[in-house]
Amino acid sequence: MSLDWEHREHGWAAWPLSFAQAVELSTKYRQNAFFVVEKDTLFAVSCTTLKRQKIGNWHTRLRKRSNEPTDTVYVVELDRAVLDVKRFRIKNAGHRPSMKCLYVGKTGRTPGERFRQHKEGYKSCSLVRKFGLRLVPGLFPTKARLSKAEAAALEKNHAEALRAKGYAVWQN
Numbered sequence: 001m002s003l004d005w006e007h008r009e010h011g012w013a014a015w016p017l018s019f020a021q022a023v024e025l026s027t028k029y030r031q032n033a034f035f036v037v038e039k040d041t042l043f044a045v046s047c048t049t050l051k052r053q054k055i056g057n058w059h060t061r062l063r064k065r066s067n068e069p070t071d072t073v074y075v076v077e078l079d080r081a082v083l084d085v086k087r088f089r090i091k092n093a094g095h096r097p098s099m100k101c102l103y104v105g106k107t108g109r110t111p112g113e114r115f116r117q118h119k120e121g122y123k124s125c126s127l128v129r130k131f132g133l134r135l136v137p138g139l140f141p142t143k144a145r146l147s148k149a150e151a152a153a154l155e156k157n158h159a160e161a162l163r164a165k166g167y168a169v170w171q172n
Contacts, residue, residue, distance in 0.1 A: 022045075023047065033045055042056055069150075070145060071146050072107060073151055076104075076132045078100075078101040078131040078133065079132075088170055100168070101167070104171045115128075119132060127170050141154055
């Protein structure tokens, strides 16, 4: 995987193998390259030239599963009729009437799939199920995937930032 986790591929670890065995195995399965770790240094090795390229330190590539970027934060536009709901209105006392009503959430799915789930009633926020109109990608705080903890913090902070701008916002 790349350090930013944007590029990931399934792979296999084989240990202990000699360098010659790694070349043989990689060639047998028609790999373009394989990785070698020597004293915490990670190398990529070309299967055709056997040239090594230093990639970095092995320990910097190790991450706990909980830190894996799996979630994204999304924004849904709500119908203005949501302002008739007392709990929504109370939470948004400083709402500017010219600004949209929004819901901010986080998901491990695509925002489109999660919005569909809300509308179908699956693990949904009742306000999105009843009043959700569309996703608002222009108000998404980032397109990047985040760890669950990062997404939870960003969801809350983004909702507060939008509310401070005058939007009426619901966030669980």
